[in-house]
Amino acid sequence: MEKIAWVTDSTAYLDEMLSNHPDVYSIPMVVYFEEEEFLDGVTLSLEDFYTKLEASNTPPKTSQPSVGAFVELYNKLAESYDRIISVHLSSHLSGTVSSSTQAGELVDIPVHTIDSKVISFPLSAMVKRGIEAQEAGKSYENIIEILNDLSTKxxxxxxxxxxxxxxxxxxxxxxxxxxxxxxxxxxxxxxxxxxxxxxxxxxxxxxxxxxxxxxxxxxxxxxxxxxxxxxxxxxxxxxxxxxxxxxxxxxxxxxxxxxxxxxxxxxxxxxxxxxxxxxx
Known part of the structure; x- marks a missing residue:
């Protein structure tokens, strides 16, 4: 049975099941406060964000993870996995899906990028449903079909x-x-x-x-x-x-x-x- 790595981005809330799952990885969005750059959930917690937001006169900005950040993660995962299913927030709201797709063409491991068409916990729920399908013995083709169907619902x-x-x-x-x-x-x-x-x-x-x-x-x-x-x-x-x-x-x-x-x-x-x- 091939080993699948699950990747999402930090706009997805990782509940206890996802945060403790050994095959789930989250790539951080980039948050800018004035001249400072932070990695969402890595160098900037949600609590720290709200504190900085109250103290800042300049509105923060965000950016999707770079192609290079995805390539680095995917190359690392290639050492332990056979395949990657990468599920991200709506492509209409961010370039994250595009970054993942481009990165997938630059690495040696198969990468299947899914446009969830959602944000926040609905994105997390989609990843969970995919993992459930994998645990039920579904093929990766069937899992991708399930996820694409969910994205319309x-x-x-x-x-x-x-x-x-x-x-x-x-x-x-x-x-x-x-x-x-x-x-x-x-x-x-x-x-x-x-x-x-x-x-x-x-x-x-x-x-x-x-x-x-x-x-x-x-x-x-x-x-x-x-x-x-x-x-x-x-x-x-x-x-x-x-x-x-x-x-x-x-x-x-x-x-x-x-x-x-x-x-x-x-x-x-x-x-x-x-x-x-x-x-x-």
């Missing part, structure tokens, strides 16, 4: 924590930001097929969360949802309250909260909250 609805940071990241025009601030409009961002879109514009935070739950109810009526992911920034108490609320509505579905990564919080804001699921 995820819904992510996010209530953006900071219009200012979304504007700085180039995802919202200055006029939209100004109108949103003046009218207290809360844009609900949907990530569908890997791209960002405004699913709804709601006047209050409370109404926006209720609207996201409405989207969930429609999805639940039309498909099978095996697990719900509540995504959050520093607003842990709000996330816990949302988890409790959803558990009351859906007692048969596992529901847990997961922090957004540093690279996502840079663009969305620290008080971002959202819900995600796979329609199966």
């Amino acid at each position: 995820c819904d992510i609805y996010v209530l953006i924590g900071s219009l200012e940071q979304l504007h700085r990241s180039g995802r919202m025009s200055g006029v939209q930001k100004l109108l949103g601030s003046l009218l207290q409009i809360k844009p609900i961002i949907q990530i569908k097929d890997g791209t960002l879109d405004v699913a709804e514009k709601v006047r209050t935070h409370k109404k926006a969360l209720l609207k996201i739950v409405d989207f969930l109810e429609v999805a639940q009526a039309n498909s099978t949802i095996k697990e719900l992911f509540v995504l959050h920034g520093t607003n842990v108490e709000e996330a816990d309250a949302l988890v409790d609320n959803l558990r009351g509505k859906y007692p048969d579905i596992p529901i847990n909260r997961f922090p957004l990564s540093t690279a996502i919080a840079v663009h969305a804001g620290v008080n971002t909250i959202g819900i995600s699921w796979y329609n199966e």
Whole structure:
């Protein structure tokens, strides 16, 4: 049985199963604070990021891992593995998939790069499903087919924590930001097929969360949802309250909260909250 290495990037939250798995590797995104460069999760923890964010007058920036960083990792993995399956955040939101694909052409080990079309824990969940398929004895071709199919089935609805940071990241025009601030409009961002879109514009935070739950109810009526992911920034108490609320509505579905990564919080804001699921 061939040995497969699993690679993802630091936008994926590694839970206990993934962080303790001997065949799972995470390549860090690059975060810039003014003139300083940090490796997400390596030289910059999530807690340190939030501390620096409060103290900095200049908004941080992010960059995908370089082709060279991938080549270095893949060459190292080639010493112990027969094949690499590399699953990364949406290619519409980052060049990480491109870096991995280019690196795969420069190394001697087979590398299969998967565009997850998602972010955060939904990306982690996809890696877990791939590992489950491997442990069930599926071929690598079948595993890749399963992952590509999953990439078309995820819904992510996010209530953006900071219009200012979304504007700085180039995802919202200055006029939209100004109108949103003046009218207290809360844009609900949907990530569908890997791209960002405004699913709804709601006047209050409370109404926006209720609207996201409405989207969930429609999805639940039309498909099978095996697990719900509540995504959050520093607003842990709000996330816990949302988890409790959803558990009351859906007692048969596992529901847990997961922090957004540093690279996502840079663009969305620290008080971002959202819900995600796979329609199966």
